Amino acid sequence: MVERQTAFSRIIPHAVLLTGVAIVAFPVYLAVIGSTHETAVIANGQMPLTPGREAFDTYYRTIFTGGSRTTREPVGTMLLNSFTMAMLIALGKIAISILSAYAVVYFRFPFRRAAFWMIFVTLMLPVEVRIYPTYKVAADLGLLDSMAGLTLPLIASATATLLFRQFFMTIPDELVEASKIDGAGPFRFFFDTLLPLSRTNMAALFVILFIYGWNQYLWPLLITTRDDMQTIVIGIKKMIVTSDALTEWQVVMATAVLAMLPPVAVVVLMQKLFVRGLVETEK
Amino acid sequence: MAAVTLEGVSKIYHGGVQAVRNVSFDVPDGSFCVLVGPSGCGKSTLLRMIAGLETISAGTVGIGGRVVNDVEPADRDIAMVFQNYALYPHMSVYDNMAYGLRNRRTPKPEIDERVREAARILAIEPYLDRKPRALSGGQRQRVAMGRAIVRKPQVFLFDEPLSNLDAKLRVQMRVEIKRLQRSLGVTSVYVTHDQIEAMTLSDVLVVMNAGQVEQIGTPIELYRRPQTRFVAGFLGSPAMNFLPGRIGREPGTIMLDERPIRIATPPAAAPDTQVELGIRPEDLRLVPRGQAGALAMHIEFVEELGATQLVHGRIAAAPATVQVPTGAIPPEGTIELAVDPAATHLFDVASGRRL
Numbered sequence: 143m144v145e146r147q148t149a150f151s152r153i154i155p156h157a158v159l160l161t162g163v164a165i166v167a168f169p170v171y172l173a174v175i176g177s178t179h180e181t182a183v184i185a186n187g188q189m190p191l192t193p194g195r196e197a198f199d200t201y202y203r204t205i206f207t208g209g210s211r212t213t214r215e216p217v218g219t220m221l222l223n224s225f226t227m228a229m230l231i232a233l234g235k236i237a238i239s240i241l242s243a244y245a246v247v248y249f250r251f252p253f254r255r256a257a258f259w260m261i262f263v264t265l266m267l268p269v270e271v272r273i274y275p276t277y278k279v280a281a282d283l284g285l286l287d288s289m290a291g292l293t294l295p296l297i298a299s300a301t302a303t304l305l306f307r308q309f310f311m312t313i314p315d316e317l318v319e320a321s322k323i324d325g326a327g328p329f330r331f332f333f334d335t336l337l338p339l340s341r342t343n344m345a346a347l348f349v350i351l352f353i354y355g356w357n358q359y360l361w362p363l364l365i366t367t368r369d370d371m372q373t374i375v376i377g378i379k380k381m382i383v384t385s386d387a388l389t390e391w392q393v394v395m396a397t398a399v400l401a402m403l404p405p406v407a408v409v410v411l412m413q414k415l416f417v418r419g420l421v422e423t424e425k
Numbered sequence: 426m427a428a429v430t431l432e433g434v435s436k437i438y439h440g441g442v443q444a445v446r447n448v449s450f451d452v453p454d455g456s457f458c459v460l461v462g463p464s465g466c467g468k469s470t471l472l473r474m475i476a477g478l479e480t481i482s483a484g485t486v487g488i489g490g491r492v493v494n495d496v497e498p499a500d501r502d503i504a505m506v507f508q509n510y511a512l513y514p515h516m517s518v519y520d521n522m523a524y525g526l527r528n529r530r531t532p533k534p535e536i537d538e539r540v541r542e543a544a545r546i547l548a549i550e551p552y553l554d555r556k557p558r559a560l561s562g563g564q565r566q567r568v569a570m571g572r573a574i575v576r577k578p579q580v581f582l583f584d585e586p587l588s589n590l591d592a593k594l595r596v597q598m599r600v601e602i603k604r605l606q607r608s609l610g611v612t613s614v615y616v617t618h619d620q621i622e623a624m625t626l627s628d629v630l631v632v633m634n635a636g637q638v639e640q641i642g643t644p645i646e647l648y649r650r651p652q653t654r655f656v657a658g659f660l661g662s663p664a665m666n667f668l669p670g671r672i673g674r675e676p677g678t679i680m681l682d683e684r685p686i687r688i689a690t691p692p693a694a695a696p697d698t699q700v701e702l703g704i705r706p707e708d709l710r711l712v713p714r715g716q717a718g719a720l721a722m723h724i725e726f727v728e729e730l731g732a733t734q735l736v737h738g739r740i741a742a743a744p745a746t747v748q749v750p751t752g753a754i755p756p757e758g759t760i761e762l763a764v765d766p767a768a769t770h771l772f773d774v775a776s777g778r779r780l
Contacts, residue, residue, distance in 0.1 A: 316511035319478050324525035324572075325499035334524070338515040 170402070176395035177201070184391040196392060204396040217397050220374040224356055225404055227292050227373060231355030232348050234297035240340065243306035244332060248318065258307075265300040269361055277364055291365045292373075296358065302347055309343050310336070345415035353405045374401045427489025427502075427579040427612060428454045429475060434484035436470050436636075444470045446636040447484070452614060452629060457606050459615045459627035461659070467636040469584055472616045476582050477501050489579055499528075504573035505582040508589060510565045512557040512572075518544075519553040522571045536575075543571040546605070563594045570605070581606070583615040587622065599625060620660050624648065632656045652779050654772040657703050663735060665770070666709070666745040667701045668720075679771070682741040687718060689767040692780035700780060703770035706735075709747045711754065712763040719761040722747065727756060736760070 176184055179194035208216040245251070246258045269276065276295045285291030313336070321331045362373045372380075378401060381394045409416070429452040436445040445467040452458040460468040473479040475486055477498035485492050493501050504525075512521050519540055526536045544550045547567040557565055566586065573581055586602070587595045603626055606613050617623055623630055624644045632639040632647065632655070640652045644660075651657035657665050670681040674696045678685040681702065694700070712719050720740050728735040729751070736747050736754060740762075747762060754760050771780040 314509060314511065316507040316509055317513070319476075319498075320505070320507060320511040320513075320572075322478065322498045323476065323503065323505050325528035326524070330528065335513055335515075341515075 173395045173398050200392045200396050204393050215369045220377040224373040228352050228355035230293040232351035235299040235351050239299045239302035240306050242303050247310040261300050287368045342418045349416045352408050430487035432485045435482050437482040455610045456628040457613045458629040459623045460631045461623035462633035466633045468616045468633050502579040504576045504578040506569045506586045508585040510569040518568050522575050539575045543574040547571050581613040654777040663706045663746045665703045665705050668743045672696050672698045687766045688769045694780050699774040701772045706746045706748045708768035709762040719763050
């Protein structure tokens, strides 16, 4: 196709793109703006489009003391909880699934196929489907209201195992054989060759899984009751529903903005590796 | 340094497929042994059994007088060069070469010395800090060789190391491998399907077919006196011509289409036995028309090689090839060829063995 660049043909795509960006960005902008005004300004139903003067106060109060009416916990604690949970889930998933993929691909043991299929089948059972038995197990193990209870049941990952398996299968057998001749046992091969080669894959997975962990709602809602174990996603929800008082919209907005920052930071910081991990085929 | 000894080695895969059948031979200390054969003949499997990458179903493999059947690859004191080089993509050239030594807890200064020495020999010193992906095919090949050299093993194993290179580089690396093996004096086993590589590199040539050894000897022995029709057809380029016939009643003659052809040594087989007369293209000589005992060849087409031409055609009904000086023959029609009675090979049709 011959591309003819006229002024007009350049304007159209840009106009489309800008419209798209505006549609996506406007609510975010509103949230940022909303977090800089007083409750009363927002509550009268006419949301201003320019920043107010309360930004510093609102954010300070949100992070360190929390909303005055509902959750009683400072958002700082929630951020920390969410961050710890997302980190543990992402890192745990990567560690577990890279190890199980390593076992499935490189070792011959009885029922290897069966083991692989069992992992594969769990793909069809998301947390929501098995939530009652999972809760029961977590409760029996005394994991309620603990970080272990928040993260452990979410750590097993068929998707990540599958991804690593596919990647390992593309690594030529000769590399394993060369390692064997070079005197590297299974541990050495894993740490010296497989891990470094999986770096970009791990990065891509980390980004996806961190966001997955960060956005968890249903499971934390069930497993935590204590306020100091609350994650930020649940915190926002609780702040909005105030039955007998005015919702502190500026605090809600500030919390929403704060909740957005860590996932954005992860994506921005790891973007290069992330894209390479998804695209790269050469090892 | 060490000799490699194979005794009755067989490989049977789980499905019952027998890849290698009862192979026995010795590779003397310091010699260069080439295993050659068509794909699927079991040559790579045999090499991998020597390396310890495949289990041995029956028989024993010895390296330097020690039976290594149950010894881990790392403890067999071998080094292997793979077809796709199998360099560690995330390590620098230096680390690729040093890795095996580090795993063996060789002292650092010694590793450094050995790696630099190998790099000097292979002329890859400027690339020590690069990753394999920044190297050309030939350079990667050298790194793979370097990784083998630094270990100072008792045996080098090569698994078709040149087949990923272009034709020119292949010839160049072939010469280098030979020179390197000579200067280091390390016993080597080399697998290839390329008969030119096999002929040029080997001290001991092993021709394999269908999991079995067809013949073992020096390359020139195998070329001059192939013991089976398979070896005769496999070695030499262009390949040997095979003309079907039978042993004549008169001693020392072979009947091709009822015309007697003289051969130097009368075979020890009964007259009228069905045979194939093997004649290498270079042993057929162009002669003037009408000479007694000459073979008539009908020209089908001619390939130009520059100084010579390769003439493809038929002698009687059998396809045949002959190499003649450029311009010596008409582009089509029939030419007459004389056979050197001493340069003929006779094979029993039924068994494929030399008569």
